[in-house]
Amino acid sequence: AQAAAPDADALGVSPRDAYIMGRSNLWFLQAARAALAEAGLPAVCTDGPAVGCFAALGMIDPVPDDLRAAAVRSRGPDGAFDHDRFYADAYREIYPLWPLAILNNVGFCMAAAGLGIRGENAVFAGGADAGAAALIEAADVVGAGRVDVALAGGAAEAITPLGLARWHRQAALIPGDGPEPACRPFHPASGGVVPGEGAAVLVLEREASARTRGVPILAAVAGWGCAGGESAVARAAERALTTGAGGPRAVDVWIPHGEGAPARDADETAAYRRLWPRPAAAPPVAAFKGRLGHLGPAALMADAALTVEIFRTGRMPAAWPDGAGADPMLPLAATGPGAAPRTVLLSVRGWTDAAAAVVLTAGAAP
Secondary structure (H helix, E strand, C coil): CCCCCCCCCCCCCCHHHHHHHHHHHHHHHHHHHHHHHHCCCCCCCCCHHHEEEEEEECCCCCCHHHHHHHHHHCECCCCCECHHHHHHCHHHHCCCCHHHHHCHHHHHHHHHHHCCCCCCEEEEECCCHHHHHHHHHHHHHHHCCCCCEEEEEEECCCCCHHHHHHHHHHCCECCCCCCCCCCCCCCCCCCCECECCCEEEEEEECHHHHHHHCCCCCEEEEEEEEECCCCHHHHHHHHHHCCCCCCHHHCCEEECCCCCCHHHHHHHHHHHHHHCCCHHHCCCECCCHHHHCECHHHHHHHHHHHHHHHHHHCEECCCCCCCCCCCCCCCECCCEECCCCCEEEEEEECCCCCEEEEEEEECCCC
8 A cells, every 4th residue: 555645835844844854754744733633732732842742663765866976976987886986076976964864753853843842752663563662652651741742653664665675574575466365464365465655643641631621532541561572462462451451351352463474463363362262252353454554663553543433433444455255364353333342452563573562442541
């Protein structure tokens, strides 16, 4: 899946700043503005130190044109790249501050400044577990009273040739555009992972503050946990469910990482059976990367935003773009309107053995 490039003019971002920020940070800014508006907060915060901002971001790839002039001047008589020519003077064609443009926190700082945010903030980089870190940190900072409001979000890496090369090293991608099976998480014939683009941002606020402002409380962060190494998915979920979330029996729906790579989906299937050994007491599963693509650092935040929408509408989106199909490895949640879940467990896995889990409950915290 590929997201349309944000309209920098509509966001009030100059062409120069938009070039530095890149698509990922522009998506983050666009999603943050929409989240603030839905929360009844100004697009530019009037009390910046009281607002925090935590984001999960991936790599920012260099723009080839930024290096083209230096590369051309570095060519030797045979047309090959000549290191001596480059270090003699061709390197001067590269703008001295160019390396700053590929630091993801530079664009993040520009986005936060555009939102008027001056409170606690951080960028978490890496795989999909970075999104959990952003959400957990925002919840912790708000819960401790260090800020009144915090934005928690993530933005996928822009899909570029270099980015796709990283995906090929890290994930079992679907081979191409041929007739191979689609990305269908927890289906034995899933074709693999499909990268996606996009961003998601949530506004976190203390319950008392939200009630004072008279805004609806759509969801509450009820618990979280992190783990690494063997059985990390199950252990992270167990920790999340023991921090006031009511244990595995309280879960109405599990939204796992579910990236569509059969081997990694099988690991999560084992975690599911460890968490709920009795099938009759096990919750249904919803996994949306078959529809959204794998958003990398934004994956968990996208699942969290979908969870809030499920709480609000009572409608469960389909996990696979072409319907449930036959013989899923785990019981999929019924789609369409129905009884809205009250407690949802979200799980996420990084590229290594890191895993995290977050529990969201509908409405105010119990």
